[in-house]
Amino acid sequence: MAKITVNKDLASERAKCEFNVEELTNYLDGGRENTARRRRMEDKVLSVKELRDEIPEEYLSHKEKYENAIRKAVLFYKVQKSLDDPNQSDHERIRNSYRSTITSAIFKDNSPLTLHIVMFIPAIIGQGNDEQREYWLKRAKNMEIIGTYAQTELGHGTFLRGLETTATYDPATEEFVLHSPTLTAYKWWPGGLAHTANYCVVMAILYTKSKNCGIQPFIVQIRDEETHMPLPGIKLGEIGAKLGYNTVNNGFLGFDNHRIPRDRMLMRNAQVSKDGTFTAGANSKLTYGTMVYVRVLIVNNMANLLAKAVTIAIRYSAVRRQSKLKPEDPEPQILDYVTQQHKLFIGIATSHAYSRTALWLWDHYAKVTSELNAGKLDNLPELHSLACCLKVLSSVDAAVFVERSRLACGGHGYMLSSNLPQTYGLVTPASTFEGENTVLLLQVARSLVKAWQQMLNGRQLAPSMAYLADQKQLDRWDGSVNGIIRAFQKVARGKLAFSVANFEKYQKMGLSREDAWNKASVQLTAAAESHGRAIVVQVFKTETDRIASSLSPPLRKALDQLVELFTLYWALERLGDLLLYSPLSEVDVRDMQARYEELLEKIRPNAVGLVDGFDIRDEILNSALGAYDGRVYERLMEEALKSPLNAEPVNSSFHKYLKPFMQGKL
Numbered sequence: 245m246a247k248i249t250v251n252k253d254l255a256s257e258r259a260k261c262e263f264n265v266e267e268l269t270n271y272l273d274g275g276r277e278n279t280a281r282r283r284r285m286e287d288k289v290l291s292v293k294e295l296r297d298e299i300p301e302e303y304l305s306h307k308e309k310y311e312n313a314i315r316k317a318v319l320f321y322k323v324q325k326s327l328d329d330p331n332q333s334d335h336e337r338i339r340n341s342y343r344s345t346i347t348s349a350i351f352k353d354n355s356p357l358t359l360h361i362v363m364f365i366p367a368i369i370g371q372g373n374d375e376q377r378e379y380w381l382k383r384a385k386n387m388e389i390i391g392t393y394a395q396t397e398l399g400h401g402t403f404l405r406g407l408e409t410t411a412t413y414d415p416a417t418e419e420f421v422l423h424s425p426t427l428t429a430y431k432w433w434p435g436g437l438a439h440t441a442n443y444c445v446v447m448a449i450l451y452t453k454s455k456n457c458g459i460q461p462f463i464v465q466i467r468d469e470e471t472h473m474p475l476p477g478i479k480l481g482e483i484g485a486k487l488g489y490n491t492v493n494n495g496f497l498g499f500d501n502h503r504i505p506r507d508r509m510l511m512r513n514a515q516v517s518k519d520g521t522f523t524a525g526a527n528s529k530l531t532y533g534t535m536v537y538v539r540v541l542i543v544n545n546m547a548n549l550l551a552k553a554v555t556i557a558i559r560y561s562a563v564r565r566q567s568k569l570k571p572e573d574p575e576p577q578i579l580d581y582v583t584q585q586h587k588l589f590i591g592i593a594t595s596h597a598y599s600r601t602a603l604w605l606w607d608h609y610a611k612v613t614s615e616l617n618a619g620k621l622d623n624l625p626e627l628h629s630l631a632c633c634l635k636v637l638s639s640v641d642a643a644v645f646v647e648r649s650r651l652a653c654g655g656h657g658y659m660l661s662s663n664l665p666q667t668y669g670l671v672t673p674a675s676t677f678e679g680e681n682t683v684l685l686l687q688v689a690r691s692l693v694k695a696w697q698q699m700l701n702g703r704q705l706a707p708s709m710a711y712l713a714d715q716k717q718l719d720r721w722d723g724s725v726n727g728i729i730r731a732f733q734k735v736a737r738g739k740l741a742f743s744v745a746n747f748e749k750y751q752k753m754g755l756s757r758e759d760a761w762n763k764a765s766v767q768l769t770a771a772a773e774s775h776g777r778a779i780v781v782q783v784f785k786t787e788t789d790r791i792a793s794s795l796s797p798p799l800r801k802a803l804d805q806l807v808e809l810f811t812l813y814w815a816l817e818r819l820g821d822l823l824l825y826s827p828l829s830e831v832d833v834r835d836m837q838a839r840y841e842e843l844l845e846k847i848r849p850n851a852v853g854l855v856d857g858f859d860i861r862d863e864i865l866n867s868a869l870g871a872y873d874g875r876v877y878e879r880l881m882e883e884a885l886k887s888p889l890n891a892e893p894v895n896s897s898f899h900k901y902l903k904p905f906m907q908g909k910l
């Protein structure tokens with residue numbers, strides 16, 4: 245293997261690191277064997293030359309980008325399949341791949357098959373009865389059919405009960421008639437829907453015996469399996485260029501009285517019999533299960549995307565020298581500016597916080613799902629609330645810290661060759677898709693208000709809300725991590741109590757329950773956000789303590805510093821709340837600030853080691869600024885030279901327009 249020359253600043257950063265980077269990687273992967281397995285998979289995928297782009301994607305046309313993405317998606321799927329361990333359960337397969345970011349090496353802007361894997365197959369698993377699973381899963385898993393999840397419409401994304409697509413049962417032919425009565429009823433957004441999928445799970449309002457039976461899932465063929473032409477009665481297309489996700493092939497879909505057989509309604513929860521009799525499921529919200537599943541996955545996805553961005557920004561900050569700290573000294577590495585550390589170290593800590601939280605949530609999801617399969621529904625409301633609030637917080641924080649990583653790279657962070665703009669394009673839609681964040685916070689608030697009433701009635705609360713029942717005030721400020729976690733719980737409790745009181749006050753003033761809720765909703769969403777913060781700091785701390793106990797002291801210390809930094813960062817961000825709801829004094833604030841600055845200093849020598857520990861290969865980072873060797877300037881120039889405009893010294897537009905214009909001839 246050719247020896248790589250590493251930038252000397254990066255090399256000396258690596259020499260300074262106080263812990264064993266490989267041990268950190270193994271910790272993140274969940275063990276040495278998992279690291280080895282992940283690397284084997286990466287080696288295998290990256291050895292396929294055809295999966296690499298000859299021309300940078302950004303110089304392709306919209307159409308070429310899609311065609312190239314499909315070419316690679318097919319090949320990538322085959323390589324992945326050849327590496328699959330058939331003995332793993334679906335749960336293990338997902339858990340074991342939580343650190344896999346190899347898809348990013350192939351697609352800068354995500355794959356057109358994402359929705360097939362992430363929603364179509366899970367919708368069949370979650371919504372299909374045994375017979376339907378048997379038939380459709382085999383076809384979907386073998387890629388004999390490609391599907392997506394078509395729920396959102398041009399006129400409605402959030403409000404599912406307001407969807408306009410109808411599925412009307414016709415007992416005479418034992419068929420459902422799918423129809424889009426208006427333009428706003430067109431399905432709009434589903435990934436892969438435009439030109440990739442030939443099937444989809446369509447969420448539509450079911451009518452049988454002239455009754456609205458609510459939103460139900462239907463598996464619908466939309467294109468001919470041979471010719472790929474849209475079937476009669478189906479209008480399909482692409483929704484156009486977007487901020488990101490441009491290779492995901494998001495589409496629109498309209499139905500003109502399109503008929504499908506009765507057995508195409510996915511009938512795990514509710515059923516329609518041959519004569520049109522509707523049997524409701526145990527809980528109508530089980531129909532929303534696919535969204536819960538994806539919200540859980542998003543938390544992990546956000547942690548991985550943030551790890552990527554912060555790896556790029558930290559390495560770049562170790563290489564980049566700018567300005568002067570002291571007049572007599574040379575220009576320092578920008579990583580030596582404490583403001584730069586403040587911008588970036590929180591990104592490292594946040595990625596750790598959400599990857600720990602994501603695993604914790606995934607295990608919780610798996611437990612509740614197996615209960616649901618056994619007919620026990622008691623823990624569904626808590627799971628829904630947790631998935632909503634952790635999806636919201638992880639997506640908001642990832643978007644903020646990815647963008648901060650980009651800004652921290654100055655002008656070069658604006659270059660597509662840094663891969664930071666595209667990474668932002670991948671994190672920011674997560675605040676909207678799978679439930680718009682404000683709307684999901686209102687769902688969390690709804691569950692908190694309910695819990696509050698249960699507490700007042702002396703009933704037991706779900707474990708993640710149990711802290712609400714602790715009425716004791718904090719008698720003194722405790723600045724330890726555990727002390728701050730308790731303070732965050734007091735903040736969440738206090739804000740909830742305040743918003744419930746206002747919600748009730750507005751009703752007493754004569755507003756309807758709905759109007760009072762709307763009027764109190766800014767406070768309610770703030771309480772929901774605080775609840776989420778309390779959960780994340782607590783899970784981050786307890787899960788790190790639990791898993792890191794057997795690590796070497798230097799690594800343990802580095803992880804404890806990240807947990808403390810994360811906790812202090814949010815305490816300092818939320819000073820107003822803490823001053824209102826905890827016994828925090830001005831002196832305590834000064835102490836916290838001092839400790840925060842001390843932590844930045846302690847983390848500084850380990851910063852490059854910490855991002856190296858994420859073990860994200862150059863091919864996955866795809867960044868001129870973030871490569872392992874730190875050849876930032878050389879790579880920027882190499883990438884610049886790939887611009888098609890650099891293929892000729894004089895562009896034809898000079899003779900056509902500029903020259904006549906400058907010579908006054910145009």
Ligand SMILES: CCCCCCCC/C=C\CCCCCCCCC/C=C/C(=O)SCCNC(=O)CCNC(=O)[C@H](O)C(C)(C)COP(=O)(O)OP(=O)(O)OC[C@H]1O[C@@H](n2cnc3c(N)ncnc32)[C@H](O)[C@@H]1OP(=O)(O)O
Nearest residue numbers: 338342402404529532541544545602603606628677678679
């Ligand atoms: C760590 C392991 C990870 C491993 C990772 C492995 C590798 C995986 C690789 C990559 C993963 C990458 C993932 C990222 C890519 C993702 C691409 C995503 C593409 C996007 C797709 C989409 O966006 S699909 C469309 C999504 N749409 C939405 O989310 C719509 C949002 N709206 C709603 O959900 C509802 O309408 C809303 C909840 C807002 C309101 O519903 P409504 O019927 O009006 O209900 P309401 O009256 O308000 O409440 C009634 C009652 O129901 C309860 N409830 C609501 N929802 C649920 C639910 N889902 N489950 C359970 N209960 C629910 C609600 O709380 C109320 O309860 P009560 O208060 O009455 O008790």
Ligand SMILES: Cc1cc2nc3c(=O)[nH]c(=O)nc-3n(C[C@H](O)[C@H](O)[C@H](O)COP(=O)(O)OP(=O)(O)OC[C@H]3O[C@@H](n4cnc5c(N)ncnc54)[C@H](O)[C@@H]3O)c2cc1C
Nearest residue numbers: 394395396400401402433434435673676677678679680682
């Ligand atoms: C990249 C991307 C991929 C997507 N992929 C898919 C897909 O594969 N399949 C699919 O079905 N959908 C998909 N979607 C659609 C996505 O799920 C919706 O955009 C999302 O659910 C939000 O709905 P909306 O766009 O209708 O926003 P709206 O609900 O119209 O929200 C607009 C504003 O109104 C506010 N608002 C709405 N309702 C309330 C309320 N009750 N209280 C307070 N404020 C409210 C929101 O907070 C927001 O500020 C995708 C979207 C994106 C961006």
